[in-house]
Amino acid sequence: MIRKLSLAWRLAIMFAVTAAAVFSCVAVFLYCVMTDSVRGQIRGELMFQHVLLDPMLRERHTEEEWQVVRQKLSGMTQDGGRMRYWIMSDDPRYRYGNALATKTGQPLTDEEIAFVKDEAQRVWCVMSRTIAALGDRPAVRFVVAQDSTSYLATKESFTRILRTTSALGILLVAALGYWIAKLGLWPVRQLSREANALPPGDPRQRLRLEKLAPEIHQLGVSFNNALARRESAWLQLEGFNADVAHELRTPLTNLIGQTQVALSQRRDVDELQDILMSNLEELERMSNIVNDMLFLSCAENGVRAAELSQVSLRHEAQKTADYLEDAFLLRDMRVTLDGDASACVDRRLFHRALANLLSNSARYARRGTQVTVTIAVVGARVQVRVADQGEPIPPAQRARLFERFYRGDAARAQSGAHHGLGLSIVRAIAVMHGGEAFADSQDGINTFGFSMMRRPET
Ligand SMILES: Nc1ncnc2c1ncn2[C@@H]1O[C@H](COP(=O)(O)OP(=O)(O)OP(=O)(O)O)[C@@H](O)[C@H]1O
Ligand SMILES: [Mg+2]
Incomplete structure (x- = not known):
């Protein structure tokens, strides 16, 4: 549910929650401060009464004297007045007034304030003090009470006001939060309008960044970068389609031409056999292109080398070099191997990658030169480098x-036989083994190679 909420609503809720927390804290604080200060005032007044009256009680101990105390206290107590007094004692002769029970039912503690309720539901705040025994008189507890009904009413109305203002404050902050969020998200809507305005079918179009608000500028840059990557993938795909069509067109044209020529007159069996042989070659070439394309698309879809076995790469490289010996001999070239490493690889794919690199060397390196295959362990990978002496390859081409x-x-001069797929396949095989392919051209030495994980990644 929360996922479907708009950003503005989410922000408004967050504002409201924060406001609720802040208002609650402030309200609790104000409530405590208010209660404390009023209690302090009442306490001060009750204390003042005790300081005033306690000496009068302390000095009197006979029954006659106590009579005077009673008269004084009743003189000070008016009906409906704010103050009341009573004296609590085990000896009924020394009691005065009707002691009320505390609201909590707890006995009174000296100098602590407590609340009691009378028959007319008026609430009194009381404070007691024990007056020590003197002569015949036992120890008595003198209680001073102050009417605190108005204090409680003020406290209640203050609490009510606090609650109402807090609730209104939270609502107001939420509403303002929603409005601010809407306002703040305006650049995002602007970005979305810009993105929607991009014309379809033209991958070259980009967002006009100068129109975007500074906060959203970086987002616009990232969006444009994504569009640029899309464009290059799109162009690659376009170019790739054109390349496939182009590569297949030549053998197809040859096939059609030869078949038309063959059909143009009567041919004997030998002639037809020659034509069919030539057609077969073209068909095989087309089949190779299609197989290579399928292989590359499998590798691009994340297919990993599966038939892995632990092998000595030098041993395997030697077999590949032997297999291509004729191609090198034809151009007076020699292959030497250097280093060794044991790795868990797909032998067939390893041969194919190395054969692609070696046949490139046999084709593009200078006649009569030497080709070196170096095998080395680099971290968790093995690296196979094929170095030959040939024309320098400019960086842009590399x-x-x-x-x-x-x-x-x-x-390109021999485009019928070579399609430019060899190195893509080398890279695909390296990737299938958790590695990568690389090329370098320095001081007349062209180095092509690939790396593979020594052990399959788990
Ligand atoms: N050892 C090398 N020395 C110089 N240039 C090289 C070497 N290997 C490859 N190249 C360059 O890289 C290009 C791509 O090589 P790649 O093996 O992919 O295709 P290809 O050899 O042209 O065709 P294919 O391998 O499909 O028969 C080559 O056309 C060539 O220009
Ligand atoms: Mg090649």
């Missing part, structure tokens, strides 16, 4: 080498 269908000029 950044694009791992893109699908990207080919350098030399490769």
Whole structure:
């Protein structure tokens, strides 16, 4: 439910809760201060009465003298007056007035104030003091009472006012909070209007940041960055579609052309066999492109290498180098291996990655040079580097080498045979093993390589 609440409502509720907490604290504080100060006043008055009257009681002890005390006290007590006095004693001769029970029923404690109620429901605040025994007179408790009905009424009305003003204050703060939140969220609505105004079908469009409020500017920048990433993915996809179509168009055109030529006249079996062989080659090339594309799309969807086994990478690399020996011999080149590492990898994929790098070296490195395959452990990964001597690769070109269908000029010249998928596959295989691919070109040495986790990630 709370998730569906708008931001403005949420902020208003938060304001209200905060206001409730603040108002409650202030109200409790004011209540305590008020009660304390009134109690202090009453206490002072009761104390004053005791200081005034206690000596009169203390000195009198005979019954006759006590009679005088009674007369004095009744003289001081008027009907409906604010003050009352009574004397509590075990000996009835020394009692005076009708002692009332405290509201809580607790016995009185000397110099503590307590509340009692009389028959007319008036509330009295009382304070007692024990007057020590003297002569025949036993110890008595002298109680002074002050009418505190008006004090209690004031306290009640004060509490009522506090409650009402607190409730009104909370409502007011909540309403103001809602209004402020609405006002404060205006830049967000502005951003949303801007975003909605972006024309569909044009990935180049961006939000006009200069129109945005400063608070929302960073959000706008992030939004534009997301749009830029979208655009580059979109362009890549567009380019990729065009590349696939382009790569498949050439073999398809060849196939159609050759088949039309074959059908244009009667052919003997040998001729037809040649044509079919040539068509088969084209079909195989197309099939390779499609298989490579499927492989890359699997890797991009997060498929991990599954058939893992613990192998010596040098041993496996040697097998790959042997397999490509003819390609190197053709160009008077030699492959040397350096280092070793044991790792848990998919052998078939490892061969495929290394074969892609080595066949690139056999194709693009200078004739008669040496190619070095270095295997090393780097942290939790193994690194395989293939270094050859060839034309320097400019940095701008280097950044694009791992893109699908990207080919350098030399490769483009033989575009029928090479599609620019080899390095993308190397990178995909590295990623499938929790690693990455890299390329470098320095001092006439071109280095291509990949890394793989030594043990599968759990
Ligand atoms: N060892 C290398 N030396 C110089 N350039 C290289 C080397 N390896 C790759 N390249 C450049 O990188 C480009 C991409 O290589 P990649 O292996 O992806 O494609 P390809 O070799 O052109 O085609 P494919 O591998 O699909 O047959 C190549 O066209 C080439 O320009
Ligand atoms: Mg290649």
